[in-house]
Amino acid sequence: MITVKAPGKLYIAGEYAVVEYGFPAIIVALNQFVTATISPSDTYGSIVSKQYQENSIFWRRQGDEMVFDNRDNPFHYILSAISLTENYAHELGRNLGVYHLGINSELDSADGKKYGLGSSAAVTVATVKALCQFYKLPMDKPKLFKLAAIAHLSVQGNGSLGDIAASVYGGWIAYHSFDRDWLQTRLQTSRLTDLLAMDWPDLKIDLLTPPHDxxxxxxxxxxxxxxxxxxxxxxxxxxxxxxxxxxxxxxxxxxxxxxxxxxxxxxxxxxxxxxxxxxxxxxxxxxxxxxxxxxxxxxxxxxxxxxxxxxxxxxxxxxxxxxxxxxxxxxxxxxxxxxxxxxxxxxxxxxxxxxxxxxxx
Incomplete structure (x- = not known):
């Protein structure tokens, strides 16, 4: 079984402006996590979350497509992350498998209170990270950020993706958002493998060291x-x-x-x-x-x-x-x-x- 974690985040400064590309924000990663576990299966796969047990979904493999039995589910970010990471795996010649994926979040309280710690970003990062290990895909932090950012943006449709950066890099970061119009155009014309290797316009992620006091x-x-x-x-x-x-x-x-x-x-x-x-x-x-x-x-x-x-x-x-x-x-x-x-x-x-x-x- 593969187990990975992705931390939640909080914005320190630069909110709203950071949605415009090239504008900076300071964000911090926190010691509360989304944990993803993944293990192979011979027949049906599953996606199960402790937070949404009544909404767990089941699927099977039809060629390279995932076919879902459940028509209504809350896991849009997870599904987007799966779809994108499997596209990347397919480009790299991997055979797609069937697996059980478990998601457990500490970012909301036990009784379901939402703290605003960026759970959707952490879920996306954890899912991408787990699948990259499952398929043995080449992965570093810049590639992980880019893959998770594309998956998250395809669901949310707006935002700076700074929460993805915090979840990938950890610690205190200075984040400058990238040109999302450029990305949407490139998604139509470029292979994922090439897109992950490109420099993205205006994207900048720098680690910060806070003062001791x-x-x-x-x-x-x-x-x-x-x-x-x-x-x-x-x-x-x-x-x-x-x-x-x-x-x-x-x-x-x-x-x-x-x-x-x-x-x-x-x-x-x-x-x-x-x-x-x-x-x-x-x-x-x-x-x-x-x-x-x-x-x-x-x-x-x-x-x-x-x-x-x-x-x-x-x-x-x-x-x-x-x-x-x-x-x-x-x-x-x-x-x-x-x-x-x-x-x-x-x-x-x-x-x-x-x-x-x-x-x-």
Whole structure:
């Protein structure tokens, strides 16, 4: 049996702007995982998730096609990852097999609460990773990112794919998104093998080292949010508010450039200053796009953290889910946590999943 893991993630800064190609974001991988297991089968294959036991699906092989017995299933990302990875295997001359694929996610709570940790990206990465081992396909992190990004994009249709990058690379990363129109054109004309070997326009993934005095804390608001729906809403106002939107994009890029320099210099104060600036930019975006990025409870979470001397903001698309706090390790966070608890804000006891712990194999 093959077993692989892919970590969840949280956005630190650069949200919304990173959807436009070439624009940067900072993302961190967390020590909660999606685990995929795969073992060969002689007859029927299965795709089983502990989270969706009542919706497990069964399939058989008809030539090189997977034929499904279940007509309705929740596993769109898994199926997309399977389809794409098997196309890659086929291009490399592998005989396609039948197997049992098991998926187990730690990224949502045991009672089904959604934390917004990028479960769809981690599921996609774990599935691709498991199948690459099953078929003994040549794979490194850049190829794994590209394969998982294509699979994820074909389902979600929008987004920057930064969550895929975090799940593949681990640790803290600076991510610049690639030109997705270029990719869609290339998908029509290029073999996957060639596409995975190409340089993708504007794609850049750099590992960051956080300052020793930086502590990351995560507060969960208790209300889930849909990233793709919020990104759709902002996309609708781009044409109408073109000037304001372009101003937001350029200000976000400048802010992230300064923040990345803060990581490179090991300067927590610079990082905190730019995190606050990024929050202000996102508030402006929310105002002119009429999208609620910072909900009242997220605002309370941030205010409590700022009063404790930390820098804080929403994470990801906002609208619910998590907020992140960057605080000096010398500051005792007990009063902050007590004030959070009184507002119904839960601290997620997560830590950073480091690069060394995130091998491809």
């Amino acid at each position: 930086l502590r990351l804390m995560i507060g969960w608001t208790g209300s889930p949010a849909s990233t793709s729906h919020l990104v759709d809403k902002v996309a609708l106002v781009k044409a109408k508010q073109r000037g304001e939107y372009q101003t937001f994009l350029q200000a976000s890029k400048a802010c992230l450039k300064r923040m990345i320099a803060g990581f490179e210099a090991g300067n927590l104060s610079t990082i905190q200053t730019e995190l606050r600036q990024n929050r202000t930019l996102l508030q402006t975006l929310g105002d002119f796009s009429h999208v609620t990025i910072e909900t009242p409870i997220l605002k309370k979470m941030i205010t409590i953290a700022e009063n404790a001397g930390a820098a804080a903001k929403t994470s990801g698309a906002g609208g619910g889910d998590c907020g992140i706090v960057l605080i000096d390790r010398s500051v005792n966070p007990q009063q902050l946590l007590k004030d959070w608890a009184s507002e119904g804000i839960e601290r997620l006891n997560l830590s950073v999943h480091t690069v060394a712990d995130n091998p491809v194999a």
